Amino acid sequence: RKEVEQDPGPFNVPEGATVAFNCTYSNSASQSFFWYRQDCRKEPKLLMSVYSSGNEDGRFTAQLNRASQYISLLIRDSKLSDSATYLCVVKYGGATNKLIFGTGTLLAVQP
């Protein structure tokens, strides 16, 4: 079983749609959680951290359920520029800053 699992997609949605991505992680000792965005043939960039209480940044809302080891990302009012691969990322506890990446979910927003 992969340590961080995501639905690979692709998710094809029209502009203005709301889309949700899910992610599960296997290590209960995971400490920190993030969503990164990766454009085609580019490096990943941090989209947002995910907090236990849930957090929102503009059109983006992230949720964490530690009991279910489940993370989600909701994008409202999708824009063409949101088209990218969204990576669910988990950091284990301890001193290391090692990140474990999910395989990513591809989003294609259609005009």
Add this chain to the structure above:
Amino acid sequence: GAVVSQHPSRVICKSGTSVKIECRSLDFQATTMFWYRQFPKQSLMLMATSNEGSKATYEQGVEKDKFLINHASLTLSTLTVTSAHPEDSSFYICSAPTGGIFTGEQYFGPGTRLTVT
């Protein structure tokens, strides 16, 4: 602007040769850097953790004698792919922790696309 740079951005080499990739932190010091590899349509896989002034820590299944890592200064880590083979063709990305309060956030370099012919 970019805070982690990589050089070269793209390299094509012949099978059997060695290739060196540089990763620099531009406006901060990084005692730790990470090297990832990404094959097409796959996620980033951590190869090794580069530690300034000490030996790198390699992930399981990564050959340390094939992927040589040197972290000689607080702003530079290098990855050398020795005796490259076509199966080493991949996108290599380095990153450095930001050191912020939300430990785990990292700045990524723009990546190096290696093609071995």
